[in-house]
Amino acid sequence: MEKRAYALDALRGYAIITMVLSATVAWNILPRWMYHAQTPPPERTFDASLTGITWVDLVFPFFLFAMGAAFPFSIGKRIEKGVSKIQLVYEAIKRGIQLTFFAIFIQHFYPHILSDPQDMRSWLLAILCFAVLFPMFIRIPVKMPSWAHLCIKIVAYGIAVIMMVTTRYAHERVFDVAFSNIIILLLANMAVFGSVIYIFTIHHRWIRIGVIPILMAILLSSRVEGSWTQAVFNYTPLPWAYHFEYLQYLFIVIPGSMAGEYLRDWLKSGTVSTISSANIWQAIGMILLTLALIIVNLAGLYTHATIPNLIVNSMLLTGGIFLLRKGTGFIELWRKLFIAGTFLIILGLCFEPFQGGIKKDPTTFSYLFLTSGLAFMGLLLLNIICDYFRCVKSTRFLVMPGQNPMMAYVVVDLLVMPVANLTGIASLLVYFNSNAWMGFLRGVLLTMLAVVITMFFTRIRCFWRT
Numbered sequence: 083m084e085k086r087a088y089a090l091d092a093l094r095g096y097a098i099i100t101m102v103l104s105a106t107v108a109w110n111i112l113p114r115w116m117y118h119a120q121t122p123p124p125e126r127t128f129d130a131s132l133t134g135i136t137w138v139d140l141v142f143p144f145f146l147f148a149m150g151a152a153f154p155f156s157i158g159k160r161i162e163k164g165v166s167k168i169q170l171v172y173e174a175i176k177r178g179i180q181l182t183f184f185a186i187f188i189q190h191f192y193p194h195i196l197s198d199p200q201d202m203r204s205w206l207l208a209i210l211c212f213a214v215l216f217p218m219f220i221r222i223p224v225k226m227p228s229w230a231h232l233c234i235k236i237v238a239y240g241i242a243v244i245m246m247v248t249t250r251y252a253h254e255r256v257f258d259v260a261f262s263n264i265i266i267l268l269l270a271n272m273a274v275f276g277s278v279i280y281i282f283t284i285h286h287r288w289i290r291i292g293v294i295p296i297l298m299a300i301l302l303s304s305r306v307e308g309s310w311t312q313a314v315f316n317y318t319p320l321p322w323a324y325h326f327e328y329l330q331y332l333f334i335v336i337p338g339s340m341a342g343e344y345l346r347d348w349l350k351s352g353t354v355s356t357i358s359s360a361n362i363w364q365a366i367g368m369i370l371l372t373l374a375l376i377i378v379n380l381a382g383l384y385t386h387a388t389i390p391n392l393i394v395n396s397m398l399l400t401g402g403i404f405l406l407r408k409g410t411g412f413i414e415l416w417r418k419l420f421i422a423g424t425f426l427i428i429l430g431l432c433f434e435p436f437q438g439g440i441k442k443d444p445t446t447f448s449y450l451f452l453t454s455g456l457a458f459m460g461l462l463l464l465n466i467i468c469d470y471f472r473c474v475k476s477t478r479f480l481v482m483p484g485q486n487p488m489m490a491y492v493v494v495d496l497l498v499m500p501v502a503n504l505t506g507i508a509s510l511l512v513y514f515n516s517n518a519w520m521g522f523l524r525g526v527l528l529t530m531l532a533v534v535i536t537m538f539f540t541r542i543r544c545f546w547r548t
Contacts, residue, residue, distance in 0.1 A: 087345045088474070088481050089465035090151050095484025096460070097145035101265075102494055102532050104138045107525035112518045115384055120443060133439030134384040135449065140376075142265065143334050143453035144460060148484075149272060150338025151461065153280040154346045167281050174277035180219075180548040181270035182323050183239070184488065185262040187211065190246050192495050193503075198252040205500035207249065212496035214242050219488060219546035260322035266491075271328040273548070276335040287343070290336055297329060298447070333450040334457070337426060341419060341461055348415040361412060364405055365466045368416060371402045372463040375427070376456050383440055383452075392431055399424045412470050416462055423458025426451050482537040488546040490536040498531050 114122040119134040191211035196204035217238035246257045283290035304315035315326045382391025406417040430452025434440050440448040468477050483490040502508040514524035
């Protein structure tokens with residue numbers, strides 16, 4: 083049985099947990115660095131002129147990176163079993179369609195979408211939505227013919243469609259296929275395009291890397307009026323599901339796929355070393371270095387101290403390369419991850435003055451490359467903690483939600499808060515509104531509940547999968 087890279091699950095889990103946390107504290111007034119850099123308090127209105135990044139701006143790129151890193155494990159194993167590329171492309175498109183449906187369905191059944199103010203009807207419908215998602219996305223453990231499994235899923239999708247088209251929404255809203263969760267919709271696009279690129283370049287890594295400059299050239303030249311690249315950029319057969327600009331996130335997914343290959347090659351090599359005194363100091367040094375790189379870039383770019391940030395990054399990156407210059411096993415894996423992350427961080431910092439500074443939205447090249455580089459560092463950090471030091475129990479709260487991310491993403495809105503409102507527990511949450519940091523504590527508590535519930539379903543092997 084192939085050993086599992088728990089660092090990848092933990093990275094995905096970190097991303098989904100912080101995604102939930104950032105959403106649960108969005109309406110409170112906390113320090114500016116607690117929000118997306120371009121939606122600062124107190125007004126919380128989007129300002130495209132603001133530059134910089136915060137920890138919230140790392141959440142989505144880290145999840146995209148983890149998605150790409152999973153390709154060598156999911157697609158790679160399927161290819162080794164002899165599954166044809168045509169079949170794999172079909173499965174990728176199917177997954178994209180399922181994720182798109184998921185994005186549309188959950189968006190229509192958030193309680194605040196169903197009624198304003200929220201009422202018992204909206205909470206019960208949200209819970210019903212959560213329940214219907216189970217037969218749609220779990221692998222039913224009961225032994226039955228494959229056609230029976232298919233029938234159950236078709237019935238579940240049919241119920242979801244009926245629910246969407248017959249439900250009354252707040253503010254006279256009607257069912258609209260274009261009304262979807264943008265985060266999940268972007269993931270759906272990456273699931274299709276990222277997978278297809280990986281399928282046809284699995285043995286040709288340099289061709290896969292070559293997609294990035296070609297895509298960059300199209301994005302840049304699409305601004306030329308009347309050009310064929312502008313026509314490609316503007317063309318969309320399904321405006322509610324696809325836009326060419328979504329493909330810019332391949333700048334994160336493709337490097338993620340390379341990180342996944344590094345992990346899988348390391349697991350298959352048989353050189354997974356045990357803890358030795360010679361490596362412990364390197365491991366501790368890398369924990370400090372990777373943490374420092376993430377914190378320094380967040381602080382430096384948020385405060386617009388770009389020159390000091392560049393200098394400190396150069397020192398930290400040089401120190402990391404020196405620290406990992408010798409060694410095999412874990413050290414060899416860390417060296418590959420660190421060098422790839424180093425290149426992307428430098429590339430991102432070089433792009434920082436371009437496009438008016440680093441921004442999440444509209445997304446800049448600096449943001450895409452830098453966050454991808456920091457994701458390499460995050461994966462390296464978690465590999466040391468989860469796989470080298472084997473901190474299994476202490477990181478379970480990251481690993482288990484990371485194995486069941488679809489459920490973790492919606493459990494607060496579709497289960498926790500509706501149940502809390504129906505039982506009257508939600509009225510107690512008003513005591514957390516006395517000040518901003520109490521509001522943050524409220525978000526932490528809700529996130530912890532989401533983690534506990536997701537861990538429970540993961541423990542009983544109830545996974546939502548596409």
